[in-house]
């Protein structure tokens with residue numbers, strides 16, 4: 001075992017800065033199966049909702065034809081529970097033969113034919129979180145297998161492993177992915193594994209070897225949980241700001257917009273905050289059956305432009321008062337801002353805002369052209385002393401884009 005790590009170290013040293021795939025210049029966008037479809041493997045009695053090639057093909061079709069692809073959503077990602085329970089006789093990973101009868105190469109070709117990319121899930125440990133064969137001891141072989149199949153993104157989980165090993169194992173997998181010559185976006189749960197085992201994370205190497213990284217608990221279709229994640233990002237704001245940028249982004253987990261457990265207002269609050277974090281926008285919903293207002297939110301060009309802003313900055317949490325938070329994010333052109341008020345209160349008629357623009361970040365005397373993003377309403381020109389008057393409802397957000405005037 002020790003010898004393995006020594007050899008790996010030598011290889012990593014030789015390859016220098018390993019993650020050199022040119023991907024994720026802006027936060028990746030797409031769809032991921034986990035929150036909505038979980039580990040449903042019962043295709044006999046639940047054929048339309050189980051993890052299968054049919055489900056993934058249907059999602060790809062909807063992404064391509066319903067406007068998501070044109071808006072920038074690109075990766076169709078399968079989470080856990082796609083695997084057969086054993087490796088094949090050559091120790092290669094194989095998908096469950098009943099649920100993926102035509103294999104992963106077929107599925108990748110199908111997704112590519114729709115102009116999209118295919119993401120897959122594996123685990124650094126001996127098993128995936130769902131109990132399927134993990135990649136430990138097979139990192140190189142698995143990277144090669146994914147590349148041969150035509151996979152474009154790997155979500156690499158951390159169950160059934162010792163998190164002390166993450167700082168060796170994830171760089172090793174990053175190197176093996178690079179060596180395949182296929183650009184495969186590397187989505188890591190490296191810091192999340194460390195968090196679970198009460199270890200601290202060093203985001204320098206994480207950013208060096210991963211394109212996106214989970215560092216908090218799983219999101220659920222529930223606003224309390226979303227608030228918990230926003231709280232965690234608020235608490236660690238100064239640290240996280242140093243590591244977000246083109247090529248590498250924090251991943252607060254899937255977007256539950258179009259889900260069941262949150263109101264429309266809560267969904268737009270999640271969407272706003274994820275855009276402020278420059279987070280990957282990986283929706284986990286049923287694109288075959290999605291409320292129109294959720295769809296419009298997912299396609300909202302103002303929110304998407306804040307998320308996809310080329311600076312890739314993490315917003316600053318400016319203050320929190322009585323459950324109301326103010327977040328400000330620099331965007332292009334230089335001097336412009338996105339501003340969000342995020343209301344965590346679940347009682348009352350909301351918070352009334354009456355504030356000079358300069359007090360919430362718009363301090364430049366050239367002024368700003370301000371747009372409210374959910375309605376797309378042009379609020380006109382603001383100077384630092386212009387008053388912004390609005391109301392932020394409970395468990396909701398208010399979001400504006402402020403473009404600097406020249």
Ligand code: GLA
Pocket residue numbers: 034079080121128129130157189218
């Ligand atoms: C972990 C991850 C989730 C999901 C499941 C799959 O909990 O954090 O995002 O991938 O495993 O089993």
